[in-house]
Structure formats: C-alpha cells, structure tokens
Amino acid sequence: MFVSVTSAVRRGLWIGLIAVEVVAFSCAAAFAQAGPLPSWNDGPVKTSIVDFVARVSGGADFVPPAERIAVFDNDGTLWCEQPVYFQVAFAFDRIKAMAAQHPEWKTTQPFKAVLDKDMKALAASGEKGLLQILATTHAGMATDEFSKAVGEWTATARHPRFNRPYTELVYQPMLELLAYLRANGFKTFIVSGGGVEFMRPWTEKTYGIPPEQVVGSSGVVKFEINAAGQPELLKLAKVEFVDDGPGKPAGINRFIGRRPIVAFGNSDGDLQMLQWTAAGPGARFLGIVHHTDAQREYAYDRQSKIGKLDKAWDEAVQRGWTVVDMAKDWKTVFAFERGSTGASQ
Incomplete structure (x- = not known):
C-alpha cells in the first residue's frame, strides 16, 4: 500500500536535496581550487x-x-x-610484553637479544631467529586476540625517531x-x-x-x-x-x-x-x-x-x-x- 506524501514532507525533501547539492558543489569547488x-x-x-x-x-x-x-x-x-619494518617492531614489543611468562627467554636466543636490545646478537641469529620471533608473537592465539593486540600496539607504540604512533x-x-x-x-x-x-x-x-x-x-x-x-x-x-x-x-x-x-x-x-x-x-x-x-x-x-x-x-x-x-x-x-x-x- 502506497501512502501519499504530504506537501510538508515534499518541501522537507526538496530542502534536504538542495542542501546536499550545495554541500557537494562547495566541496567540488574547494577541490578544484586546491587542485589534485x-x-x-x-x-x-x-x-x-x-x-x-x-x-x-x-x-x-x-x-x-x-x-x-x-x-x-x-x-x-x-x-x-x-x-x-614496523611489524618487526611490533614483534619485538610483543616479546617484551610476554617475557614475564617466559623467564627462560633471559638466557635463550634470539629472545635474549630482543630483551637486551642487543642488535648485534639479533643480527647474528639471522632469518631463522627472526622467523622464530615472528612465530612466537604471531601464532598460538585466536585471530580476534591477535587483531586486538595489533590495535593496542598501534594505539600506544611510538616510533623511536619521531616519537609518534606508527x-x-x-x-x-x-x-x-x-x-x-x-x-x-x-x-x-x-x-x-x-x-x-x-x-x-x-x-x-x-x-x-x-x-x-x-x-x-x-x-x-x-x-x-x-x-x-x-x-x-x-x-x-x-x-x-x-x-x-x-x-x-x-x-x-x-x-x-x-x-x-x-x-x-x-x-x-x-x-x-x-x-x-x-x-x-x-x-x-x-x-x-x-x-x-x-x-x-x-x-x-x-x-x-x-x-x-x-x-x-x-x-x-x-x-x-x-x-x-x-x-x-x-x-x-x-x-x-x-x-x-x-x-x-
């Protein structure tokens, strides 16, 4: 069943449409003035x-x-x-956050290198060490839990040079x-x-x-x-x-x-x-x-x-x-x- 629209509603619709067109025209004009x-x-x-x-x-x-x-x-x-790479920075921060539950990391590479901020030792662990860090910090949890961890990190972590969120x-x-x-x-x-x-x-x-x-x-x-x-x-x-x-x-x-x-x-x-x-x-x-x-x-x-x-x-x-x-x-x-x-x- 179709209900007829009152004249007041029609006027409201027209006013709304005109307002939208004015805003759109203003935005387009501003863009044209600024240029791409x-x-x-x-x-x-x-x-x-x-x-x-x-x-x-x-x-x-x-x-x-x-x-x-x-x-x-x-x-x-x-x-x-x-x-x-910022994802590596995320992994390093995760190791630090998880360290309390893993006291063995204080003497186990490559985790010890991350906790000690020993870049030379970390580099010596090579690709194998990095993959071990990524596996430890990126696996063994639900995808929703991981997504939450990423969200918390992007909200709080700061770049070492610029001191701003990544x-x-x-x-x-x-x-x-x-x-x-x-x-x-x-x-x-x-x-x-x-x-x-x-x-x-x-x-x-x-x-x-x-x-x-x-x-x-x-x-x-x-x-x-x-x-x-x-x-x-x-x-x-x-x-x-x-x-x-x-x-x-x-x-x-x-x-x-x-x-x-x-x-x-x-x-x-x-x-x-x-x-x-x-x-x-x-x-x-x-x-x-x-x-x-x-x-x-x-x-x-x-x-x-x-x-x-x-x-x-x-x-x-x-x-x-x-x-x-x-x-x-x-x-x-x-x-x-x-x-x-x-x-x-």
Missing part, C-alpha cells in the same frame, strides 16, 4: 599522474571503472619502514593519491609482504582501504571450537603464503582477480608486481617511491638491508616508469609536519 595532490610539488611526476588519471577516467585511453585497479606496496610506499608515519602525498584515484573511479588495494592480519586492523582508518582489499603474507589458521564452546580461528606457526617478490603477482591473481593498471612500490620486492602490471594491454602507470630525504624521513636505496632499491630502480629507468624523488617531488612527507594527524579521508 596538494602535497606534491608541481613537475613531471605530478603531471604524469594527473594526465594518466584523466586519460583513463574519461579521455583517450578510457578504462571502465571495474578495471581501474590500483595496487600499492605498504612498507616504504605508503608508510615509513625504517629503522626496522600509523602517523604514513606519507601524506600517498594518502592524497589514494583519495584522488578513488575519486576517479579506482579501487585501491594494498599488496604487501607484511602480514595480512597485522595490516587489516588499521588500514581502513589510516588509508581508507578496507580489510578485504588488503593482500599480504599469511599464516595457516585452523577453525576450532574453543573451551568456552565458541567457534574461533586459531593462528598456527606455519606459513601459508608469502606475498613478496614473485608472490605479489600471484597474490594479485589469487585475491583480486584482475590485472592492475596502476602499481606503486619502493623496492626490489615490488619488481615483479610492477612487471606484471606493465605487461597488460592499454594504458598503465608504474611508480616507485625513492627515499631521498634524510632530513624529513630517510635516504636509502641500493645498499639498504631494508627496502633495497636496486634492480627495480634500474628497470624503472630503462622502461620509463615514474620514479618519485621524495625530497624533490613531495612538499610534505608526513601530515604532522603541518599539524595534522595523517588520517585518510
């Missing part, structure tokens, strides 16, 4: 991004919205990755790029070597990227009914999928199902993702963030043990991919440089 990517310096890099988006969203190289897929590495591309160490120009792409019909994904369950608790609030659009390395989880009679997913100390290097295009195929037309990375671990994206037909945009700003962030590339940029840099130059010079191309690195928090819109 305000934290990017004018120059070839910014121009190439804006021109590409214009071409594929309504220009000569039009791409249907469903095919406008953009993928981004996380560590070193969307947020800082020095002096250690989630404020996101790059303001990249936040703007994510928002700009979405405003032009793109769907944005994270494709990272980091753990998928470490990233998902905070990426939506920080980047505007929901959990289902985060692809990362993952461990095996097992469904079980716990002691309280409730179903849960238990994290096991077994690797299921490594989303790094050649694993990135495999992860894109497995979890996204479309070849991207935009890919951004910052290291050799992103090379295969960039190659896979570039190999598709039609217009493509390949970007690499080059860390060149030791004053505002860090400067490193070929010799770095974290975020090494060597082969990917050479291929970018050879193939004409866009290399973002952080010191040259970004007006602002972090939002807090201008008194903001760095959260995405």
Whole structure:
C-alpha cells in the first residue's frame, strides 16, 4: 500500500536535496581550487599522474571503472619502514610484553637479544631467529586476540625517531593519491609482504582501504571450537603464503582477480608486481617511491638491508616508469609536519 506524501514532507525533501547539492558543489569547488595532490610539488611526476588519471577516467585511453585497479606496496610506499619494518617492531614489543611468562627467554636466543636490545646478537641469529620471533608473537592465539593486540600496539607504540604512533608515519602525498584515484573511479588495494592480519586492523582508518582489499603474507589458521564452546580461528606457526617478490603477482591473481593498471612500490620486492602490471594491454602507470630525504624521513636505496632499491630502480629507468624523488617531488612527507594527524579521508 502506497501512502501519499504530504506537501510538508515534499518541501522537507526538496530542502534536504538542495542542501546536499550545495554541500557537494562547495566541496567540488574547494577541490578544484586546491587542485589534485596538494602535497606534491608541481613537475613531471605530478603531471604524469594527473594526465594518466584523466586519460583513463574519461579521455583517450578510457578504462571502465571495474578495471581501474590500483595496487600499492605498504612498507616504504605508503608508510615509513625504517629503522626496522614496523611489524618487526611490533614483534619485538610483543616479546617484551610476554617475557614475564617466559623467564627462560633471559638466557635463550634470539629472545635474549630482543630483551637486551642487543642488535648485534639479533643480527647474528639471522632469518631463522627472526622467523622464530615472528612465530612466537604471531601464532598460538585466536585471530580476534591477535587483531586486538595489533590495535593496542598501534594505539600506544611510538616510533623511536619521531616519537609518534606508527600509523602517523604514513606519507601524506600517498594518502592524497589514494583519495584522488578513488575519486576517479579506482579501487585501491594494498599488496604487501607484511602480514595480512597485522595490516587489516588499521588500514581502513589510516588509508581508507578496507580489510578485504588488503593482500599480504599469511599464516595457516585452523577453525576450532574453543573451551568456552565458541567457534574461533586459531593462528598456527606455519606459513601459508608469502606475498613478496614473485608472490605479489600471484597474490594479485589469487585475491583480486584482475590485472592492475596502476602499481606503486619502493623496492626490489615490488619488481615483479610492477612487471606484471606493465605487461597488460592499454594504458598503465608504474611508480616507485625513492627515499631521498634524510632530513624529513630517510635516504636509502641500493645498499639498504631494508627496502633495497636496486634492480627495480634500474628497470624503472630503462622502461620509463615514474620514479618519485621524495625530497624533490613531495612538499610534505608526513601530515604532522603541518599539524595534522595523517588520517585518510
């Protein structure tokens, strides 16, 4: 049964619609006045991004919205990755928090090295030691419990150099790029070597990227009914999928199902993702963030043990991919440089 709408309701609806249109027009006008990517310096890099988006969203190289897929590495591309990957910092803090229940760690490596802040001993433990730390801090608990631990850590932990929450160490120009792409019909994904369950608790609030659009390395989880009679997913100390290097295009195929037309990375671990994206037909945009700003962030590339940029840099130059010079191309690195928090819109 349909009920007729009174004239008063009609007037209210019209007033509401007009108000929405006025707000939308004001926001659009403000955006047009500020221009896209305000934290990017004018120059070839910014121009190439804006021109590409214009071409594929309504220009000569039009791409249907469903095919406008953009993928981004996380560590070193969307947020800082020095002096250690932030997930490793999380693992170290977890070891310290769990130490009271494990007195044997005071004399057992690699845990002793973490507790003593002995980086030399920790380095000597190598990849095996790091994997042992990650297994201890990331497994043997329910996924909900792990997500809660990540949330508590991101709310309280502070970066050793900047003394700010790690989630404020996101790059303001990249936040703007994510928002700009979405405003032009793109769907944005994270494709990272980091753990998928470490990233998902905070990426939506920080980047505007929901959990289902985060692809990362993952461990095996097992469904079980716990002691309280409730179903849960238990994290096991077994690797299921490594989303790094050649694993990135495999992860894109497995979890996204479309070849991207935009890919951004910052290291050799992103090379295969960039190659896979570039190999598709039609217009493509390949970007690499080059860390060149030791004053505002860090400067490193070929010799770095974290975020090494060597082969990917050479291929970018050879193939004409866009290399973002952080010191040259970004007006602002972090939002807090201008008194903001760095959260995405």
